[in-house]
Amino acid sequence: MIKSVLKIFDILELLAEEPERRHMLAEISARSGLNPGTAAGLLKTMLARGYVEQEAKKKGYRLGSMVSFLGRGLPHRGDVAAVAEPAARTLAEKVCGTVTVVTMQQGRRFVLVEVDGGEGMHVKGETAARGDAYLSATVRLLLAAQPAEEVRRFVKKHGLPRKDVWAEATTEAGLRAALAVTKKTGAVLLQTNEGVSGVTGFGVPLMEKGKMVAALGAYIPTIMFNCGNRAKTALAIKEAAREIGKKLTERASGEAKGLRPKV
Secondary structure, eight states: OOHHHHHHHHHHHHHHHSTTSOBOHHHHHHHHTOOHHHHHHHHHHHHHTTSEEOSSTTSOBEEOHHHHHHTTTSOOSHHHHHHHHHHHHHHHHHHTSEEEEEEEETTEEEEEEEEEOSTTOOOOSTTGGGTOGGGOHHHHHHHHTSOHHHHHHHHHHHOSOOTTTOGGGSSHHHHHHHHHHHHHHTOEEEEEOOTTTOEEEEEEEEEETTEEEEEEEEEEEHHHHHHSOHHHHHHHHHHHHHHHHHHHHHHHHHHHTTOOOOO
8 A cells, every 4th residue: 555645544533533623733643643744745635635724834734625525515523413403502511511422433533523612611621532532421331332343443443442541441351341331331421531520421322213423521620510419411422312302303304304403
């Protein structure tokens, strides 16, 4: 295989994980394993062909219009984002945290929606997990639903969890056992030391016609979670997931009948 072509795909997939965020050259270089000069050269070519875009020099890169053009008419999970975003915004306001909708394809996670609660509240959840994917409640939940081959692909990319991140899952056998428990539980409650007071993360499945298609994540400062009504917070997250799942199922059923469902 031609290495430069593979690296271009790596960059495209990296940008696709969070398509609305602008990724700086240093991040792209580090995460793709390229030196900055090589990464800059590939990005220059991709920019000229419309596969990435950049507002101005040193302003970061994101997917360009050519990617959307090639994907026109193909099945994708943009419908999940369209259906889930209103409920995610409402939930973020209720829990005073950051709410995400995440999916996983071929061992890679893709953040479809990320919204913050009131007064500019932003809690590091998926953002913190850029450094260690296992810090994400949604990643753990999605990974538990993946076939063994996709779990191996994910581990090859990210390695096994560190002991301080997921003590029960530091070996392949331990990870399989921990994922089996997660799958049986059907939800993830995860507390990390991110930020000043730590972060409590929830991950619950988003179902479409009985099948998990994405995960809903909610990230709340632990001090607020401990001082507030835990049961009320957990109920709000589960109700939001049920609401989104109901709308996804109605939409899918309508499309199967040739109808245009409402979002």
